[in-house]
Amino acid sequence: MTTEEKIKKELIQRFGDAYKAFGLSKLMGHIIALLLFSPEPLSLDEITKQLGRSKGPISQLVRRLRDKHLIRKVWMPGNNRKDFYEVEPEVFEHAFRNNLELIKNNTRIAKQLKEKVKSAKNGSLHPVDQRMVEMEKFYLLMEIHFNSFLTAWTKERKKIYK
Amino acid sequence: MTTEEKIKKELIQRFGDAYKAFGLSKLMGHIIALLLFSPEPLSLDEITKQLGRSKGPISQLVRRLRDKHLIRKVWMPGNNRKDFYEVEPEVFEHAFRNNLELIKNNTRIAKQLKEKVKSAKNGSLHPVDQRMVEMEKFYLLMEIHFNSFLTAWTKERKKIYK
DNA sequence: TTTAACGTTTGAAAATTATCAAACGACGAT
DNA sequence: ATCGTCGTTTGATAATTTTCAAACGTTAAA
CATH class of the missing domain: 1.10.287 (Helix Hairpins)
Incomplete structure (x- = not known):
């Protein structure tokens, strides 16, 4: 595992714990951390794949994160089918x-x-x-x-x- | 039900919800609310009775509340057996x-x-x-x-x- | 010293929450 | 118009957390 992957893993881990400590879903923290780490916006498929979960919970939590204005949908040229997400600037x-x-x-x-x-x-x-x-x-x-x-x-x- | 009892019930209810919203146990909120409402310190027995729970969880959560400095044990004259609790002044x-x-x-x-x-x-x-x-x-x-x-x-x- | 009341611990049961797989509807692409 | 991909929804299952009842050790009272 490269250093970068280790950092990514730790970021995901710690955000999960932090979110849980604040009474939120651990997986929500994982999603935020993953998007925070990724230089490019990610599709739902990418998120599910990288976090090793199935589509159901990811879809739901991404919606909740969007409701909370923590992430946002971003339009990607050349890909009209998939939704891509990134963390909100603020x-x-x-x-x-x-x-x-x-x-x-x-x-x-x-x-x-x-x-x-x-x-x-x-x-x-x-x-x-x-x-x-x-x-x-x-x-x-x-x-x-x-x-x-x-x-x-x-x-x-x-x-x-x- | 008297007005006072209604207020007490609502206090307990709302503190429970608030505690849960902050990622803590709902019952913890109930205990705090009950002690907050009570003019006198309460024994563990009183708490279990008034909240309708068994001794186990109350004992554990009272300890956690004490660790968090939200309630404290108070010595009651003439009752050396039971522990009495009240909310911390701060x-x-x-x-x-x-x-x-x-x-x-x-x-x-x-x-x-x-x-x-x-x-x-x-x-x-x-x-x-x-x-x-x-x-x-x-x-x-x-x-x-x-x-x-x-x-x-x-x-x-x-x-x-x- | 014995007894009984008290708070804690513990293992099992209940309830809640998280997760998945599959079905579904929507919508571009062909 | 049809097909295939995408995101959502849903009902069942798994995992976690909460709760209880009973057993236990401790200690004040008798």
């Missing part, structure tokens, strides 16, 4: 934004539960109320900092790819 | 820090792969190299902003619980 940013949605959901939980506790207030304040207030503030502040990170990154990225 | 911060570890792991992946590509450089630069450079910068910048969020939160939290 993969990392999009991956982060997907995570941001989960954060926002937490803010929503806190806000809604807080309201419900408040409206059901029966004289004595329930301790969970205080916690929900804290939780909402926590995630709101987090959203602010996450957004400021995104602006900072946009600037930084321009420097890299100018 | 649950949200600790939950965030756990996530930060995953982020740091991503930084590590980028750094390591980048090095390997560089050391294996065979004349023509492989496109994955550029991507790894970008990835590392992305997650390093993220770490900076995450840390600044944590400092900001520490300040904010003092205001709430002063």
Whole structure:
């Protein structure tokens, strides 16, 4: 096995683990890693072949990755039949934004539960109320900092790819 | 069912979903939510009873929650046999820090792969190299902003619980 | 010292999720 | 118009994860 193949294998491996750690499908990580490594866009057939899986799951996960804006379809001249894919230029940013949605959901939980506790207030304040207030503030502040990170990154990225 | 019970049920439900969305066990979310709602620390028996599960999984997940610093054991006077648990005062911060570890792991992946590509450089630069450079910068910048969020939160939290 | 309650561990069962092979519909190519 | 290739869908199977019940060791209470 050449050095390049070893690197490719490790990239696939580690992206799989990372995706799983974030609660996503391991195979999704494999697909991203493979496309990340490939200098050229790959067809579904290529992906299935290189990852040694069958068409079913690849087709489904490629769709999900597209929904998440992590990869995109690219038109290849001279091949009107096959779909080719490559990673989105802003993969990392999009991956982060997907995570941001989960954060926002937490803010929503806190806000809604807080309201419900408040409206059901029966004289004595329930301790969970205080916690929900804290939780909402926590995630709101987090959203602010996450957004400021995104602006900072946009600037930084321009420097890299100018 | 009283309003309070409805709120409790919804809290448990939604924390379960949220935990699952972050790739953790749904039951872990249930335990946290239950403890979050309870004004008093709960024993393992209470938790198993209230969640309608058996001792095995509760025992295991309580340990994992403790490892993650999301809940803690609390000594109860007059009850030397049972272990009682409550949520850590800084649950949200600790939950965030756990996530930060995953982020740091991503930084590590980028750094390591980048090095390997560089050391294996065979004349023509492989496109994955550029991507790894970008990835590392992305997650390093993220770490900076995450840390600044944590400092900001520490300040904010003092205001709430002063 | 004995007993009983407690938390942990463990092997099996249940439930969920991932994966495959095959069938299908769509659409260029011939 | 027909054929063949492509991506999707689907029902069955495999693999993984979750859950339970029972056995176990430990330790406070009697």
